[in-house]
Amino acid sequence: MIKKFVGGLSLILSLFIGMQSVMAQKIKVSETMYFAGVKLQLSKSLQAELKKEAEQLHRGGVYFDQKLQRIYAYMPVIEEVMKEEGLPEDFKYLPIQESSLIGDAVSSSNAVGFWQFKKPTALEVGMRVDGSVDERMSITGATKGAANYLKKHNRYLDNWVHTLLSYYAGLGGVKRHINNKYKGAKSMKVDTKLHWYVKKTLAHKIAFESYLENIPPQKYYLKTYNRGSGKTMRQVAYELKIDEDILKDYNLWLKKGRVPTGKTYTFVYPIEGPSRALDRLSPAYAHNDGNVPAEIKDYPAWRRVGDRVKKINGIRGIVAQRGEDISDLATIGKVSEIKFIKYNDIPAHRLVHEGEIFYFKRKKRKAPKGVDFHIAQYGETMWDVAQHYGIKLKSLLKKNRMHEFDPLKPGRKLFLRDTRASRQAIEYVEVEEPQKQAPQAKQEWKPLPAPEEKSAGGEAEKEYNSPKSEEVVVEQVPEEKPQSSPKKVSRAETEPSASTSTYHTVVKGETYYGISRKYQLSVEDLLALNGLAENAPLSIGQQLKVKNGGVTAKPKLISSDKIHKVQKGETMYKISKQYGVSVEDILKWNNKKDASLSIGEELKILSSLTQ
Structure with missing residues (x-):
């Protein structure tokens, strides 16, 4: 199922070599493009409009990085389901557009999940939505529902571009926006009068297509599990040898209780990948252009609880030192890398900068009592502020009615405990710009x-x-x-x-x-x-x-073989750290294709000494 993970090294480097403006300059929109098998001949003005929109999608700093990581994780699963359902592959850009692949995203019109379904429509296409299960938050369940919806509409419209618009306007509403002469057409001439929703989807294809041609090696990728019928989340987590909280994060569709019987419900869960190549990529990929984080004013005091470990907002954390990486910090905090990544709202391969703050437990939804506001300083991002106050990035954005791609302007007054009222204007305070x-x-x-x-x-x-x-x-x-x-x-x-x-x-x-x-x-x-x-x-x-x-x-190798017997709770990465070797070496020595383990499994470890 998981495919396209090993791309050329040139592609890996090209994704992370510079600033956002460089990335935007690489976008080219030709006069002809295809969507779901339909040839689109674009006017010059439409080419320029799509190019501008695609460049906008490349902006957002750390938020773009996080979106890209979600795309890399979920897209192989989406593509596989769409292939099974017979839906054209180009529709894979639609959930990126609808939800940025955030499973519990909720729109102002109360549409929910990866594909943004309202409850009546979700029920209509066969999804279950109740107090126990909400398949709109299941990447496989929602994708199957979307495929059913789109295929049904295309049987009437006989044009996948018109069917795309029907996802927004409905089967009845779309008829006001389409030309019947294109029914069954395989080629269309389009200009700036094209509906904005279709233009937005085309811009997403232009912006992300090159990234998805060859997904680079990932630290973690998603696997599926279909044998959860009648089981609780805890039982499934035990079978998969994964932390229950991590499994919950990726499977928000199971609201409570056991998995219902009578229908197949699919779990997705992260597993360590065979390559850690992205660990050594250029720091240009890290947020804030690799600069040292800006100093936060009115910063809550840390409470010391150990040599390096401290507490803020009641959460154990640490200030990174030079040369440390995600693995080092997770080891200090005695948490798995997967947990560490989730707790700190960061991509799996993100580089660590000296002075940044990281946590070993889930952050809270609001700042400590008495810390109600923060004034944004030059060079800060919303991630910086969230880390300094021990707040979940998602919660901080919601409190300030911001989207993940909204820039943070210096001087903005940020709410840290309450939510800014919808009619309350955004306040700005004059702040001093560093020389x-x-x-x-x-x-x-x-x-x-x-x-x-x-x-x-x-x-x-x-x-x-x-x-x-x-x-x-x-x-x-x-x-x-x-x-x-x-x-x-x-x-x-x-x-x-x-x-x-x-x-x-x-x-x-x-x-x-x-x-x-x-x-x-x-x-x-x-x-x-x-x-x-x-x-x-x-x-x-x-x-x-x-x-x-x-x-x-x-190197001259002096080697001796060891046999490691896998114990409960161990991961391939944990074993590699124990013996001071790489995961790739263990996979190679044991002829394993992936990093999955079974309790009692024996692994050959080659101990080598370079002279």
Whole structure:
């Protein structure tokens, strides 16, 4: 069922290489496009309108990132159901448009779920909606219902573009907006008079089609489970060896009690994927362009409960340090990565920045008593504010009547406990804009030489996407300490000579892949030269050996086999951390296609030492 996960490395990098404006510039709308097998010939003005709308959909910073992660997770399931139901694949963009793939989304007209069904229509197409079950919140149940609805309409309209509009206007209402000459047509000429709902769906296809051509490797993907009839959520969670709260988050359709009998209801649940490649992508993908979070004024005090663990709003949390990642922080908090990701409203592969706040338990719906408002500062996002006050991002957005893609303007007064009244105007307060540091003169930088050789380096390159040719200073690493701890450097990308350099100093934004390309190495050779595991994090200022006497060194392996017997509650990732190896290695050594485990299963562990 789960497909299209392994794409080319060039695609993976292209999704996360820069700022939103760069992404928007890549959108091209040709004069011809297809929707559900219907050829659409677009006027010039309509091409421009669709391009603008698609570019708007690419904006939103961390919210766009989160939407993209939901799309990557749910889309393989949606595509499979649509294929089984015989619905054209292009309709997969409709739930993105309707709900941003948020299972419990509710519209102002009381439409609910992934496909935004009102209760009467949901019942009409065979979904169950009552106090025990609401299939509108089931990704499989709602998709089947939508397929039934659309196929029924197309039998009358005989045109999938008109059928698309009927999803909004209904079978009776759509007749006022369509031309009967296109009934049964396989080609249509359209211009800006095309109904706005159809234009919006076409814009979603343009905006997200390239992302879905090859879904990049994911930390977690969704599997389905159909044998829950008559069982409780707890019983299903036990069978799947997954935390019950996590299972609930992905299956909001089961409101209470047991799964009804007499019909198949499908659970979806996350399972660790075989690839963790996104861990090492450029920090340009992280929210706020990788900047240190803005300082929050009137910040509630932390209460210390341990060495690093503290409490705010009654919730255990931690302030991230340099070089830490999601796995490190989840381990400190003694929670699974899946829980950690859900608790902190972040994508699975998100990079961690020094100074950011993360929690080990679910955040609350409101701020502590006495903390009623927050004034937005320059550089802040709604995610920053939610984290600083220990509030669920979703709750914070609702209290301020904001959508996830709405920008946060400096000076806005944000409600932290109550909900802003619908007729109450948004208030703004004047806030001081931080002063920008003037650029300094450039000085030559050389990579650190190895003890036995001299190295040659190039000049520091301009910061990626810098609007001007600003010159920056890179702090030089002392030569007498080739293996010193990482030193702080400025945001500049170095360009050492690939032919003669022996050591490379890591700067902000670099990846193993980018460094290996500079020195004409494979990623595997680069890791082997430095005795690093595949998932080892990069730190700014870290010294990497990139040449060994002109010849790439191959590691000498000293190995011995171990057998690990899987215990209750263990995951593939937990086992990999226990033995200091990667999940991919365990899968390869045991000829496993995925990371699923059974209690008592024996796994072969190859213990290797690089010399």
